[in-house]
Amino acid sequence: MTPTADIWAALPVKEFAGAKQRLAPLLTPAQREALAAAMLQDVLTALAGADLAGILVNTLDPLATELAQRYGARVITEDARAGHTGAVAAMARALTAEGRAGMLVLPGDIPRVTAAEINALIAAGRSAPSFTIAPAHDELGSNGVLCLPPEAMPLRFGDNSYFPHLDSARRHGIEPTSVPLSGFALDIDHPDDLRAFLRAKPPMPTRTVALLHGFGL
Secondary structure, eight states, X not given: OOTTSOEEEEEEOOOSTTOOGGGTTTOOHHHHHHHHHHHHHHHHHHHHTSSOSEEEEEOOOHHHHHHHHHTTOEEEOTTTTSHXXXXXXXXXXXXXXXTOSEEEEOOSOOTTOOHHHHHHHHXXXXXXXXXEEEEOTTSSSEEEEEEESTTSSOOOOSTTOHXXXXXXXXXXXXXXXXXXXXXXXXXXXXXXXXXXXXXXXXXXXXXXXHHHHHTTO
């Protein structure tokens, strides 16, 4: 892959109200909303520094829209409430209609991801049609997915999507490439994830870390 390849990031963002309910044992609703916004900013910072043609965000949340536009992202709203899978499918259709070469899907809750890791995932991509994936730390979730072209294969996200995505790629005649990357791997959904994030080395000066320290964690 080359840095000039026409690859767009695709970032589905749920509305912040009621975000991260599985963190309720540790954080209040207002704290969880603030956390979702901070994590999104950390991810957008990494994307803005990576070798990407552009950033596409699918959301109906006003603050998420404002943050996305601050980082130069385009915002669409089609199927924004259709879950992670539906929102990504809408972005894939949009990028296909525009003739884009590829789509890199990632969530907004991986605040340790870096531009260097994003570039590494892109560099690992093979010639189209291809599918490259960075798994979650438990090898259950799909935290970084690179499809060339954007609709190279159907995507279906969920708590157990990593191995099903590998199987689906093979069914569509594509040998998948898996690239373990520590920043992609650490998504924050559960209290244990939050503790692992705060312990992670090396320390990173993210907005998320600063916010959580401000909460006394």
